[in-house]
Amino acid sequence: MFLVGLTGGIASGKSTVTKIFREDLNCACIDADIIARKVVEPGKPAYKKIRSEFGDEILLMDGKLNRDKLGSIIFHDAEKRQKLNAIVHPAIKKQMLWEICLYFLKGYQFVILDIPLLFETKQMLPYISFSIVVFCHEDQQLQRLMERNKLSEEDARARMRAQLSLSEKCSLCTYTIDNTGSKELTRQNVLQVHSKLCASKKHLFIRLGLLLLCFVAFGACKVFL
Ligand SMILES: CC(C)(COP(=O)(O)OP(=O)(O)OC[C@H]1O[C@@H](n2cnc3c(N)ncnc32)[C@H](O)[C@@H]1O)[C@@H](O)C(=O)NCCC(=O)NCCS
Ligand SMILES: Nc1ncnc2c1ncn2[C@@H]1O[C@H](COP(=O)(O)OP(=O)(O)OP(=O)(O)O)[C@@H](O)[C@H]1O
Numbered sequence: 001m002f003l004v005g006l007t008g009g010i011a012s013g014k015s016t017v018t019k020i021f022r023e024d025l026n027c028a029c030i031d032a033d034i035i036a037r038k039v040v041e042p043g044k045p046a047y048k049k050i051r052s053e054f055g056d057e058i059l060l061m062d063g064k065l066n067r068d069k070l071g072s073i074i075f076h077d078a079e080k081r082q083k084l085n086a087i088v089h090p091a092i093k094k095q096m097l098w099e100i101c102l103y104f105l106k107g108y109q110f111v112i113l114d115i116p117l118l119f120e121t122k123q124m125l126p127y128i129s130f131s132i133v134v135f136c137h138e139d140q141q142l143q144r145l146m147e148r149n150k151l152s153e154e155d156a157r158a159r160m161r162a163q164l165s166l167s168e169k170c171s172l173c174t175y176t177i178d179n180t181g182s183k184e185l186t187r188q189n190v191l192q193v194h195s196k197l198c199a200s201k202k203h204l205f206i207r208l209g210l211l212l213l214c215f216v217a218f219g220a221c222k223v224f225l
Contacts, residue, residue, distance in 0.1 A: 001103070001104050001107075001108055001109060001110060001111065001203055001206065002109075002110045002129040002130070002200070002202040002203050002206055003100065003110065003111055003113060003124075003127050003128050003129055004110050004111070004112045004113065004128070004129065004130045004131070004132060004197060005113050005115055005118045005124060005125070005128040005130070005131040005132070006018060006021075006112050006113065006114045006115070006118075006131075006132045006134065007114075007115055007116060007117075007118035007119060007131065007132070007133055007134070007169060007173070008116070008133050008134035008135060008166065008169065008179075009135070009141055009160060009163055009165070009166045009169065010116065010141070010145060010159050010160055010162075010163060011141055011144045011145035011148060011149075012134050012135055012136050012141050012166060012179060013134045013136060013144075013177075013179035013186065014114050014116065014134050015031070015033075015114070016134075016179065016183060016186065017132075017134045017177055017179065017186065017190055018031060018112065018114045020186070020187050020190045021112050021190065021194065024187070024190075025190075025191075025194050027108075027110075027111075027112055027194070028103040028106070028108040028110070028111040028112065029111070029112045029113075029114060030096055030099050030100065030103075030111060030112070030113050030114065031114045032092055032096065032113070032114060032115040032116060032117075033114070033116065035092050035095045035096055035099075036088055036092055038095065039088060039091040039092060039095060040065055040088065041064070042063050042064060044091075045091070046087050046088055046091045047065070049087045050065065050070075050084065050087055050088075053083055053084075053087065054070065054073070054080075054084075057069070058070045058073070070084070071159075072155070074162075075155070075158045075159045075162050076158055078162075081162060085121070089117075089121055089123060093123050093124065096113065096124065100113075100127075109198070109203050110129075110197055110200075110202075110203065112132075113128070116163070117163065118131065119131075119164055119168075119169055119172050120163060120164055129200075129202050130174040130175065130197065130200070130202075131172070131173040131174050131175075132173060132174065132175045132176070132177055132193060133166070133169045133170050133172075133173040133175075133176050133177070134176075134177045134179050135166045135169075135170055135176055135177070135178065135179060135180070136166075136178075136179045136180045137180055138160075138165075138166065140180060141160065141166070142156055142157065142160065145159065145160070175193045175196065177189045177190060177193055
């Protein structure tokens, strides 16, 4: 099995593309944003750390995190964002590695990891064989973000500034998926990248590598025991 990192800018279309991989193409997909929500549920270690770092004013009446409030703090303050990242990212990585193992046991050829900050944090980069960037024009990104999250232009731009630009991300990846047109056009672009992933023999090399490692370990046991 090999891992594919899927990234892009905020609201550039990662979830839209992941949905096509998962629902139309039956691919194994893991979404870092969903994990990021799970690991900060009340009672989880990351929740307790966020509460002591940011205070009770970032909680809703029912004790859950007020995500809008926390977002409005961290997207306007790089130091606070760094503090939140330092609490949440290790928990996301741990959960993600666990979910990858489950897909490995199910025998998938590859798993797609939807990670918004793939190139910024670099945490999962050592494990990735191919990376994909979903891109659209900056003005489309701004418009889609403002509409979806009901944000002012200033707040939307602050969120966009918290990440590498889409052009920087495109220069770092293996494949790009153009999401500047209709969702149907994007679907066609996803199909093309999917066929390239399916044609890859990387999983065979990785399996061969693991097999060789087992032989070496077995040989070493025989010599030393
Ligand atoms: C600040 C929070 C509470 C805002 O929650 P909200 O529901 O409004 O947004 P959501 O989680 O759906 O994220 C939407 C998008 O914002 C961007 N984003 C989120 N966190 C960050 C961050 N720390 N730095 C830069 N961009 C970010 C990503 O593109 C993400 O896809 C939340 O985003 C969060 O907990 N962020 C820290 C964890 C993180 O880095 N998540 C990204 C996945 S690695
Ligand atoms: N090709 C498209 N045409 C029109 N609207 C689109 C297109 N692709 C995505 N959208 C819309 O833009 C918004 C952002 O898309 P999506 O949620 O897939 O982005 P994302 O990169 O996953 O966002 P985030 O970084 O916040 O997780 C959504 O409301 C979605 O419906």
